[in-house]
Amino acid sequence: MEVFKEGYSSFYDVLYREKDYAGECDFLEAVFKRYSKRPVASVLDLGCGTGGHTSLLAGRGYRVAGVDLSEAMLDAARRKAAEGGLDIDYRLGDIREVRLGERFDAVVAMFAVMGYQTGNDDVSAAIRTAREHLEPGGLFIFDVWFGPAVVAEGPLDKTLTLDDADGAITRTTKPVLNLMEQTVDVNFHVRRTRGGSVVEETRERHVMRFFFPEEIELLLEAGGFQTISICPFGEPDGETSPSTWNISVIARAGAR
Ligand SMILES: C[S@@+](CC[C@H](N)C(=O)[O-])C[C@H]1O[C@@H](n2cnc3c(N)ncnc32)[C@H](O)[C@@H]1O
Known part of the structure; x- marks a missing residue:
């Protein structure tokens, strides 16, 4: 998976600086309280990226581990943990096969991580990883793009411009919908400009799968x-509809 390389990863925390990681951790905690059959004291974050959720959860007192395939994203996560004096077990690994040799009370895969697992084998392998790291009754929480909305609305070109310390960062997103593969090729082009000149730029193509409710249930x-x-x-109390683009999925591990 040739994504989240050094160039794109170096822009990640700026591009998502408005993302409400604290609110998302509130959501996770509300789900733990409402649905977990066991008290949640430890969390494994699959596809933890730069540690947006892991660092906040560790700060809230959870024992946390994070796995990611991107060395560059993990470097940023480790820097954040060091700055905050947080003890987080970050591991370089593929969520389709990694085994940490320990269990957690909950497993999360936040911000479309499961969408990067495009084939059924990839998705099933990542689900197996979640199951292997949970005791019966433990929760697996993830979010993906919702097929009915992607098909009904279609993905749109987007441009995001953000002020940077002494210039601007612009990201253009050009998606290509592959209906038969249930994927969208998301073509990112990110540029840093100073005084109107481009001083740094990077391109990545992210192939993202979207999911339909019945297949989610079957795969899980x-x-x-x-x-x-x-x-x-x-x-957690909302109703999905064909205009719901992003869905959260909450699943509970059964007996072995
Ligand atoms: C959109 S980012 C989300 C990062 C983080 N969860 C967040 O909310 O900011 C998706 C992350 O999933 C990771 N990822 C995707 N597929 C993976 C895989 N098979 N194994 C490990 N990490 C994976 C990528 O490297 C990237 O860091």
Whole structure:
């Protein structure tokens, strides 16, 4: 998976500086309280990236581990943990096969991580990883793009411009919908400009899968999970509809 290389990763925390990681951790904690059959004291973050959730959860007192395939994203996560004096077990690894040799009370994969697992084998392998790191009754929480909305609305070109210390960062996103593969090729082009001149730029193509509710339930069931809820992203009491682009999925590990 040739994504989140050094160039794109170096822009990541700026591009998502408005993302409400604290609110998303509030959502996770509300889900732990409502649905977990066991007290949640430890969390494994699959595809932890630069540690947006892991660092906040560790700061809130959870024992936390994070796995990611991108060395550059993990470097940023480790820097953040060191700055905050946080003890987080970060590991370089592929969520389709990594085994930490320990169990957690909850496993999360936040911000479309499961969408990067494009084939059924990839998705099933990542679900197996989640199951292997949970005791029966533990929760697996992730979010993905919702197929009905992607098909009904289609992905749109977007441009995001942000002020930087002494210039600007512009990201253009050009998506290509592959209906038969259930994926979108998301073509990112990020440029840093100073005084109108481009001083740094990077391009990446992210192939993202979108999911339909019935297949989510089937894939989870085959991997030893019961689907508890499919709701709009971060809204446990909300109703999904064909205009819900991002969904949160909450699943509970069954007996072995
Ligand atoms: C959109 S980022 C989300 C990062 C973080 N969870 C957040 O919310 O900011 C997706 C992350 O998933 C990681 N990822 C995707 N597929 C992976 C895999 N098979 N194994 C490990 N990491 C993976 C990428 O490297 C990237 O850091």
